[in-house]
Amino acid sequence: MTIVLIGRDGYESLEWHFRDTFNRMGHRATIVDIKGVTLLPEKAQYWLSRFSERYDRSVGRKLVDHIGQLAPDFVLVVYRHIHPSVIIDLKKRLPHCPIAQYNPDALTNLERQQILASPFDVYFTKEPYMADVFRQKAGLNVVYLPEAFNPHVNIRPTGDRAALEADTRIDVMLYGNLYPYRARMAERLIQAGVRLTIFGLPATYIPTAVKQVFVGRYLTGDEKNRVIHGAKIVFNNLHYAEVSSANKKYFEINGIGGFQLCDYKPTLAEYSGVPVDKVTFGSIDDAIDRIRYYLDKPTERYALSDQQYAHFQVHHTYEKRLQQLLSIVFDHA
Secondary structure, X not given: OEEEXXXXXXXXXXXXXXXXXXXXXXXXXEEEOHHHOOOOOHHHHHHHHXXXXXXXXXXXXXXXXXXXXXXXXXXXXXXXXXXXXXXXHHHHHOOOOOEEEEEOOOOOOOOOOHHHHOOOOEEEEOOHHHHHHHHHOOOOOEEEOOOOEOOOOOOOOOOOHHHHHHHHOOOEEEEEEXXXXXXXHHHHHHHOOOOEEEEEEEOOOOOHHHHOOEOOOOOOHHHHHHHHHHOOEEEEOOOOOOOOOOOHHHHHHHHHOOOEEEEOOOOHHHHOOOOHHHOEEOOHHHHHHHHHHHHOOHHHHHHHHHHHHHHHHHHOEHHHHHHHHHHHHHHHO
């Protein structure tokens, strides 16, 4: 099957993992990125599209022409900010091609709600709350589908784990976009005496104490695998708008075999291979207590993370998710 993914063509982006997995499954998957149809820098293109509908529609027509030439059997859109006319025109151009949308983000990050104005055949979301509201009240064909990890990229390092911990020298790590909410929680850990190391992309309004433990680079590939598996604890504080769902990192960390402490969310019980009360926290004070408890208990940490690793290899790979996605799309079609 020829599959077109509309989204960002960047290493380890969700679209990148989708393409890699679809191709491993025997399909012919291509990413069509807005960067490929406009000469403007990415940020300039984004902001111009927000303030000029004429420009936004012109970029959309270029996307439609490019995708039409590829003659796909299925189109999966990950972008949330493309003009609804793109989906309308694609359905006219490709009347027998199902077009679906997968939204991997929280409900506060819907741009101008373009995806809700677009006539997708199926809408996928990792957030059960969004699936219920958009299905029950907006009448859309919305399906709840959690995120996953790529076992061909998110790989557990070999060798002695205690030795890797000693080499990495990280008690507690946090990685990802360092926005103020996440930074505020990081500051509380630091104030409690937790030796914290932060990787990721900086944002504005970051406290001085947090800046001092910020490494200042984004983790990918082998380095990410090594650091996640080598840290004693990976602290995953979810975005405040994650009502009941988990982020991609939740699946990556467990798929790599790191020991993770995560915000409690109702859906974690269906994902987890261990009792969720052992690996989640309900408040920042609870998180601090659990960090202090687990830091000097490597045997318990290793046992829990090994169980999670084995469980996630079976149940939460991208291949398993995309098999579900294709089945849903083509059953609907």
